[in-house]
């Protein structure tokens with residue numbers, strides 16, 4: 001199977017600000033693909049381009065072989081944004097029903113999925129509570145539930161574990177691993193390097209440019225570093241010469 005996501009020579013400008021410069025990468029099927037980089041490096045911009053929420057200034061993004069933004073792709077993509085996009089005055093059930101209707105689930109399937117997904121994120125007992133009564137971790141689980149509701153083939157998660165306690169963070173990663181094992185493809189952004197090791201593939205971004213892509217062990221090997229934080233710093237320091245050398 002070809003790549004699920006193909007990003008080809010993509011640049012994105014917002015007026016005078018250049019958020020991404022000539023980024024090219026492929027995301028294979030059934031993996032956890034991590035986008036790693038410091039604040040402002042362009043992770044959210046790249047995620048929004050892949051999700052179809054933004055258009056590239058130049059270059060193109062294809063998902064499932066279709067150029068984004070594509071209406072046909074929407075039902076196969078789950079997107080968890082960084083700031084919860086849910087309605088605080090509505091209950092979890094009402095939020096899920098709203099998103100399920102947008103995704104085009106029929107009534108019966110929607111009712112089933114609401115119960116199943118609420119149980120999966122351990123919020124079944126809070127289905128009828130308004131979201132503003134939820135703790136931060138509960139809100140994040142609710143956002144994940146909305147992104148998973150329609151059983152998307154591609155899950156795009158923008159810093160999904162920010163602010164979670166270590167127990168919940170581990171539970172989120174275990175869930176991501178199970179989803180990948182079941183054949184889903186996940187793109188997860190993070191600026192926490194200890195999360196990078198949990199990914200199958202990584203793209204390191206800095207100042208809108210791709211520093212390198214590869215598996216965690218490949219990135220450690222090409223930089224001759226024991227951990228990914230040092231690998232990132234080595235790549236960032238030698239960005240010019242290494243990129244010219246063709247590290248991809």
Ligand SMILES: Nc1ncnc2c1ncn2[C@@H]1O[C@H](COP(=O)(O)OP(=O)(O)OP(=O)(O)O)[C@@H](O)[C@H]1O
Nearest residue numbers: 014017018019038039040041042043044045046191
């Ligand atoms: N809608 C926008 N309008 C103007 N500038 C933007 C917009 N979105 C992003 N940018 C700019 O693009 C650059 C990359 O931002 P982006 O949010 O993609 O980074 P990030 O790596 O996700 O950062 P963080 O980890 O802090 O979320 C930043 O300089 C940001 O200010």
